[in-house]
Amino acid sequence: MDINKINTVCCWMRNLSNQPNVLNMPVSTADVTNIREGLLIIAKDIEREQPVLSNQLMTIKNRLFREVPASWNTIHIYINPFAFGQGIEVLDILLAQNFNRQDNWCHLIHPRIAQVSKKLYFDGSYANAACDAFIEINDRVKRLFQVVKPGEDIPDGDAAMKRVFSTKNPLIEFCDRSTDSGANTQKGFMEMLAGAMSALRNPKAHANIQIERDDAMRCLIFASMLMYKIDEAVLYSKIIEPLKSQ
The missing domain is CATH 1.20.120 (Four Helix Bundle (Hemerythrin (Met), subunit A))
Incomplete structure (x- = not known):
């Protein structure tokens, strides 16, 4: 489990969700790509050890954003606050598990x-x-x-x-x-x-x-x-x- 990757994606999502008037502001294509690809990498990384959380991240990844046509050739992308909250919660669980796992083996060190x-x-x-x-x-x-x-x-x-x-x-x-x-x-x-x-x-x-x-x-x-x-x-x-x- 790549804890640095999990922490990076979690920070991306928190920063985006904490922006002023975030529900009414379109999300950049770069942010959408980075977050979706990050969640995909994490889901695959934890698939063997954490299959339930891996499946949840795969589902959440596809629900994070909603597309709204702005004109005949323009689509704006907005966050789905419920899916965003779920995604951050799953990442927080993984971060907490890693912290506890460190505690569990650190006491073994001379x-x-x-x-x-x-x-x-x-x-x-x-x-x-x-x-x-x-x-x-x-x-x-x-x-x-x-x-x-x-x-x-x-x-x-x-x-x-x-x-x-x-x-x-x-x-x-x-x-x-x-x-x-x-x-x-x-x-x-x-x-x-x-x-x-x-x-x-x-x-x-x-x-x-x-x-x-x-x-x-x-x-x-x-x-x-x-x-x-x-x-x-x-x-x-x-x-x-x-x-x-x-």
Whole structure:
């Protein structure tokens, strides 16, 4: 669902309907075309997820305006206030649903990820939001390496993940590795973290990866899951972690 498109069309309709003496003023062909095409695009975009609202928009689109002959070769177009009100109401519902959906997933984002990525995401900088989330994970793990191995050369990226969360001689453990389940947990999260560094830390460097709004959302949720697991590992391993500002 393209929230920017919905908001744009909704603003067009509100601005038009709020003009003085709007019921008696002809509407320009450009306004008619923009609004009808905008509603058509939105209706098709939400067809799978919101079939009822999609059908309503398709019906409303055809009723928004009425044509009145002004002369034998001239037709004036006026708004249909009832259909206009219905259209704005449906768009408002879609905007409200998007707001609630953002609330529903935003609380899943780890505070460290939110600090570096949330504003970028809502500003539309999706690639930067995704990139910075995994950079934050990398930076945190490197700081943890410094705590456990002060003075040693600090590895980076997937090498840092494999060194700090090694399956054989880890500096930080996620859980008790003496059981098969624990060993698998250590191995699985080490590999996920290493893979994230290779594939997702700099998505703009990969020509075959396009970061759109939903892709970025999934990246932030995945990064947050990994960051919360690091929280658990730090706690389990009794690591005294310095504040980020240090």
